[in-house]
Amino acid sequence: MASTNANLNPPLNTVHLDRWIPLYRAHALLYSTAILGLIYHRVTSIFTSPTFIDACLLSSLLLSELVLAFMWVCSQSFKWRPLDRQEFPERLPDRAGWPKLDVFVCTADPYKEPPIGVVSTALSALAFDYPAEKLSVYVSDDGGADVTLFAFMEGAKFARHWLPFCRENGVKVRSPEVFFASDGCGGGTEEEKLKTMYQTMKERVESVLEKGSVSPKLASSEEDQQIFKKWKEFSRNNHPSVIQVLVKSSKDRDITGQVMPNLIYFSREKRPNVPHHFKAGALNALLRASAVLTNAPMILTVDCDMYSTDPTSPQRALCYFLDPVASAKLAYVQFPQRFQGLNKSDIYGGELKHLYMINPRGMDGFGGPNYLGSNAFLARRALFDSSLEAGNGHDFIKPEMVIEMASGVAACNFESGTKWGDGIGFRYGSLSEDFHTGFRLQCEGWNSVFCDPPQLAFLGDAPKSLHDALSQCKRWTVGQFEVGFAHHSTLTFGVRKASLGLGLTYSHLAFWGIWCIPISTYALLPQLALVYSRPLFPKPSDPWFYLYGYLFGAAYIQDMVDFIYHKGTFRCWWSDQRMWLIRSITSFTFGSIQFISKQLNISSQGFNVTSKVMDDEQIKRYDEGVFDFGVDSPFFVILGTTALLNLCAFIVGIFRYSMVAEIFLAVFGITSCWPVYEAMLLRSDNGKMSERVKIRAFFAAGIVLAVGCVLFIV
Template identity: 55%
Template sequence: MATHTAFHSAQVSRLVPFNRAHALLYSVAVLAALHRRLAALLAPATLLSISVSLPLLLADLVLAFMWLTYQALRWCPVRRRDFPDRLALSVDPKDFPAIDVFICTADPHREPPMSVASTALSVMAFDYPTDRISIYVSDDGGSEITLFAFMEASRFARYWLPFCKENGIVVRSPEAYFRSSNGGDSEKMKLQMMYQTMKEKVETALERGYVGNDLVSSQEEAEVFKRWKGLPSHDHPSMIQVLLDTSKDTDIMGNALPNVIYVSREKRPTSPHHFKAGALNVLTRVSSTMSNGPMILTLDCDTYSNDPRSPLRALCYFLDPALSPDLAFVQFPQIFQGLNKNDIYACEVKRLYTINPRGKDGLGGPNYVGTACYFSRRSLQGTPSSTSLAPGANDPLSSESVLRKAHEVASCTYEPGTKWGSSIGFRYGSLSEDYHTGYHLQCEGWKSVFCYPARPAFLGDVPKNLNDVLSQRKRWCVGLFEVAFSKCCPLTFGTVKASLLVGLCYAHEAFWGSWCIPITIYGFLPQLALIYGIPLFPKVSDPWFYLYAYLFFTTYGQDLLEFLAADGTMGRWWSDQRMWMIIGLTSYLFGTVQFVLKKFGISAQGFNVTSKVMEDEQSKRYEKGTFDFGVESPFFVVLGAVATVNLSSLVLGIARAATMEGGFDELFVQLFLSAFVTANCWPIYEAMFLRSDEGKLPRNVTVISLALAGFLHCIGYLIFHN
């Protein structure tokens, strides 16, 4: 089935019949395996059989549930194409809607201010009427250095924007452009020197911890920074500064510049700030009082524009009269720059950002993933009359009346008693505010579109050391569980408010953390039984063996085919499935524990910003494809223990099988499982025993891992030793 309009088209994947036929056959195999496992549990029981069969049944039930929910994502995947050239010929640019761009940052030490400013410059230079672009940067760190960086960037924009447009530059982030382009004419060299000088000034301020008078360019700027002195980041009034005003500021060619507004919302220790969702809601309200663009683009601080025509691609859908009444947002995929050859940490997250959205697109649209997303303001805020924040027709941005209103809506006292965060704006109640917001919008009847052009519309950065990756995924796990175990659980609320398939799609992601159950059980239990020659699976000569072989190889085979079809490689697929196991044993396990403890009021960790700063030695290791274990993290204790248990069980298991009559026949599945996990754990063995660089596993972490592995072997002895 295909649909086609003047500005876009959609094609249902040809794999749909295969996916559905395979799902039917696979479901029969899953039911047979569960029946066998249940029968083993209900048979005349011994302590050994119960202690083995019960956790294996639990693991299999979770695997079956996660497989079932994932079939909704394979039910009707869609590929879309858009035609911005047709749009440009059919619609006068004067009729294009205004766009308000939201960029959030929180910590100048972990999110370099010049990188954030470079992101803003890349969208200021869109191929779009500049008087219809407004950039709002939310600085939750309340940092004068971030404001200084944007002041400098605003001056640089006067030269940068005309340079990009006159020379047809496509990569309009100056940081990315100067990094990837060497040499050039005098104009380019001059701009590069200007940018480098600006960057050095900001880095000097960052090293000092303040903006000195020797760095600012005018007395007016110096007066601005005086207001920042002594204001703690966690307790200060709202601070709003108009840096560029399109009604009066122009570039060196006399063309209007976009609006640029710096916002640091009011922060009080006694008022909940709701992390990024709270910052986005403040930007939504502040922008309503100042520019009130009907379209909103949300960007992470490191996600720069890689295609200046992305607004036109979004308009291909927003200006379709058949789609626009119910269209909440157009989501572009998150694509990342600087990944090493095999993406060792699987930061591409291909399923979340490219494969799964196509599956959801056939069921009403993809989810919001936090960045690279164009919203209809109506979907977040309702009609203008429902908010009463729109500015006066002739009020300039810097007018006293507009700024007074903007400060009012950025205060801590504005939201209490309103529906902000519940049914208006970005939704509260989860650390994964993007998932929560997109899910609620779809349950309210809104639709979305996944726009995946050949050239990535946006490029971002990813954490490039293992501990940061695992910490980020743990935060996702907790946030998703907060939705899964709420009154809005996708299995109940979602299936009723949206549809059965949509509810299953969102349930698959909401219960990601449950992967820790089967991965942990299958990472230890069969291996410990192997050491003592206790078979837990059918022997090779048993017909049931082929059932398990079918389940294993078709699962991994279909996963590989989907990954390769999404422009993946074998090397990156191996990294992806290896990281799935690593994350299951660490991020999901610790995230699940943290969520349970939080539910009981025992502990509650706050939101942590993922660092975008990388040391030179870390960068070199990453480029070589070498894992970085150089911090003392409890994540690595678990990884070291599972690696040790699997290696020892493989060696002892081979020895056990060789001394047993028919040992290899009976223990083949467990030997294969141990060998498979051991192969995936090679980087861990290197870090524990073979490496001497700073990225190796710290000695005390290795010792604790070995001690934990020894403890697990003792438990195995108590359970399996006759």
């Protein structure tokens, strides 16, 4: 299929179906027959099992296999009709016909997200190759931090030099932080001058960050001084809305006299005891405030660490928004999230290739990818009809009045009694507001597009410590469950309102967390069976043995081929699958527990922002590909326990030849747990596992063995 657009000749974009689809489907057919065979075998062996305990043990394996089968069925829709798209920005109409663009950069904590990094991200968007009078960059500061505002005041001054420099030298990566950390572009003395300017600004910002507040002396004007004086009474969760227009397109010029885009600092009002709904709340407040100020029909959301690496990416998005057919119900154009500085084997699977590259292509075949929170161009009208809003894009006619109006809509109680967060704007009720918002939009009949051009568009930071990576995944697990188990569930509502294919893909993501059941079972039960010599799987002489072998082998091989086909390497695939196992027994397990306690009102945890700072030693370890177990975390206790049990099973059961399947699982467990043994027994650096964690792991392993003894022997 090559669907071209009849109205436009030549088209702005084209779509092709993946050429391997027949192969995927043939394999799916074969594999599903094998799954049915396995379930049949399990059920019959349960009914013919000699004792009640045997029946229970086999039933728990059956439960695990049913979960795996459910996840497999859902995942098939990613493979059913993946799409490849191509855009032709050179065919876009004249710039005069382009819509306005508002960019939202979110930050939440100056100590976890260094302000200078946020400024660099914002500058990379400010320097987009886009008509300056149509572009506005907003930074949403949920940390309500004066140092962030200070950093942006400095950044605004720097931008006057930076934008023309990028334009004149054809710079691609327009984040100054990244540009100056690299070799630059051979821009001569001008480049040297800018580098010094940037370094000075960075040092000023960092010294303010160290001091903890901006002394009014640092402010460059009387007016700015007044602003920082007010901050004395502000705290993170108790302050009025602050809106500062730092660069004003209608008035400010860069050093070459050219028009500049708007740059606006924004921090919504926050009060204790008024729920603020984390990032979704911030985006909604900004959605309203920006409607008053600039009201661009196209919005780009980026996380503070996701800078642009291609100044022309808005033009790619336009290839869909200006296409009369594709744009009719288009809610967003999603670019992939890619990450910088991953080590060679990507030990923590930070690339998340399935999540950010493979799955969205698959969802595109059914109406579009989920919204990934960052790197997405959204149609404002899909989020809310801004013509209803007071103000409505005043282009700064009466500055004081307009700012007052914008502050009014950013008030913390503005939303009470309205449909904001439920039907309008970014959706509340899930810690994964991006997942929830995309899902609901698609259920309402909106489409999306996955735009993955050969030229990288955005680059960001992935967690580079094991604990951070697992905590982030735990938050996602809770957030996705909140969508999966909601009244408007992905499985029921999604399948009905969006489509079967899309409903299943969303369900696959929403129910990730239940992978903890099969993986934990497979990581413990066959190993106990091996220790106590009580087979759970068929012997190699039994033909059913080969069915299990096929199911395991084919799943792994398909995953590996898929990974490598999508520009991966074998080593990275190995890390990716190992991290999936690690996440399953840690993040998914704790996430599930947290979700349940939240439902039962026992406890609830908010949005724990991922830290974007690390100390030098941590960075060195990461770069060398060495795992970091250096914090006391319950995640590591579970990992230690699992590693010990697999080792123990292997040592005790190595000669039980009739239990080949169980021995294989133990060996597989040991191979996957190798970094855990190193951290427990062989290492002496600060990233090793602490004594406390080790003792707990040994203790827990002992308890599991004792329980196993009761189950298998008594």
